[in-house]
Amino acid sequence: MTDTTTRRYARESEHEENEHEREGDEEVVCPECGGSLASDTEHGETVCTECGLVVEEDEIDPGPEWRAFDAKEKDEKSRVGAPTTNMMHDKGLSTNIGWQDKDAYGNALSSRQREKMQRLRTWNERFRTRDSKERNLKQALGEIDRMASALGLPENVRETASVIYRRALEENLLPGRSIEGVATAALYAAARKAGTPRSLDELTKVSRVEKDEIARTYRYVVRELNLEIKPADPESYVPRFVSDLELSEEVERRARQLLQNAKEQGVHSGKSPVGLAAAAVYASSLLTNEKVTQSQVSEVANISEVTIRNRYHELLEAEENVPGL
């Protein structure tokens, strides 16, 4: 996927390739010659029928390879179980032995059976967390979960954080770094990726790790894993501030509007997105007569009043330059 070299089938083999050709349902055309594309499910590629350019490689056919004509048959043919989740250190795939001494029908077990089950439980637990990586993961994911709930981050963010952590582990980024540090960094990155950013300070509050270390680890992880994280969009902070200050929808709408045409005029470059968002909320509260004080906003946004003042002047100036208002 990361390999950007374009592969191309030799023209001579064009006929052969065309024989394999499936009915392509793609509307798209070849970026090079404009010819039509055909998806070759056998090779997992999308190929141009004109020039043979391989447009997509390593595709996965997500569908079942069997057909079922009714529910019963589907039951019989389907070989998959519960979805896996990255939030559990073993992706939820390992065996679990119930703690109740009951058999599958709910009947109590004989004492002999009970002993046996106890032994099995012991060993199963040992296997489940066998090597250091597994144990490492288990702990890290626990941390991520704890911090995420403390910050009120939704499940998909935790999932993303788990994936990032898992990758970091696989790439051997851990040695020399604390588990908590990397876990926090992963969560920070995930929150930003999901458009529900939390500030470094907020992370620091719930993490056992110093701010500096989080920042350092975060930069490291982002670089090593080539995570692409755009600078935070000021708008993504607005809803949180608005609700923390118990302001109306109208304020939120107006604040977004302010930010948007500020964006169009390129007012914000290098300025902290949080400051911009805070200023927008403040300005908006004035415009809609739902006054909050600067210090209140600065409180929930963790930004100084001075910054709010500076930004909100800029925002209002930008507003005046808009012809359509």
Added chain:
DNA sequence: ATGGTTTTTACTGCGTC
């Protein structure tokens, strides 16, 4: 390390309730 930029801190003056 360094220099440029942004944010924070601290302080002051003004108007209002």
Added chain:
DNA sequence: GACGCGGTAAAAACCAT
């Protein structure tokens, strides 16, 4: 006189080089 707000200067933090 306390409070909200605006402005300023200097210090601190941040970032790329």
